[in-house]
Amino acid sequence: MHSEAVASRSAEHRDLRDPRDSRNGTPHLDAVSLAIIEQLQQDGRRPYAAIGKAVGLSEAAVRQRVQKLLDQGVMQIVAVTDPLTVGFRRQAMVGINVEGDVEAIADALTDMAEVEYVVMTAGSFDILAEIVCEDDDHLLDVINKRIRAQPGVRSTESFVYLKLKKQTYMWGTR
Numbered sequence: 001m002h003s004e005a006v007a008s009r010s011a012e013h014r015d016l017r018d019p020r021d022s023r024n025g026t027p028h029l030d031a032v033s034l035a036i037i038e039q040l041q042q043d044g045r046r047p048y049a050a051i052g053k054a055v056g057l058s059e060a061a062v063r064q065r066v067q068k069l070l071d072q073g074v075m076q077i078v079a080v081t082d083p084l085t086v087g088f089r090r091q092a093m094v095g096i097n098v099e100g101d102v103e104a105i106a107d108a109l110t111d112m113a114e115v116e117y118v119v120m121t122a123g124s125f126d127i128l129a130e131i132v133c134e135d136d137d138h139l140l141d142v143i144n145k146r147i148r149a150q151p152g153v154r155s156t157e158s159f160v161y162l163k164l165k166k167q168t169y170m171w172g173t174r
Contacts, residue, residue, distance in 0.1 A: 027072045032065070033065055033069060035055040036055055036062060036066060036069070037069065037075055039054055040077060044077050048063045080167075088133060089133075090135055090160065090161075091131065091160075092158050093161070095127070096126060096153060096155075097125060097126055097153075097156075100152040104152065105126075105127060109129050114132060114138070115129050116132050117129065117130035125157070139160075
């Protein structure tokens with residue numbers, strides 16, 4: 001019985017010893033941490049005791065691991081809304097071509113409240129930015145007066161969302 005308790009305590013703290021993968025500096029995630037993430041992706045309000053039961057840890061160990069995952073930036077626990085139901089009637093993906101420093105433009109975009117997603121890409125566009133706005137006038141203002149006004153933005157192409165068919169965040173552990 002004593003060896004089982006020691007093994008359990010060891011499993012609860014295993015990922016605390018080597019917090020970073022030495023190959024690329026990303027947080028090291030063991031199978032238990034991935035299982036905790038999966039539990040929270042299914043229900044972000046699931047009690048730590050229920051998660052512990054599902055992954056074989058104590059409630060306290062789950063709480064500690066969740067806090068570590070939050071602190072490391074591995075995950076966030078947020079309320080995801082449907083923009084239409086909270087007053088945002090226009091969404092668009094904007095492809096942006098840049099002359100010069102792509103990262104400077106990406107940084108400027110991340111400071112805009114309407115920009116929800118920014119990714120630097122290879123291909124037809126240097127940056128893709130997802131924008132959520134109240135209406136078409138608001139979208140026009142963001143694209144024309146704020147994005148295109150950034151020094152170094154060469155061109156933009158907007159892809160207005162007509163209907164959102166799928167939005168999921170379940171890819172994190174597969």
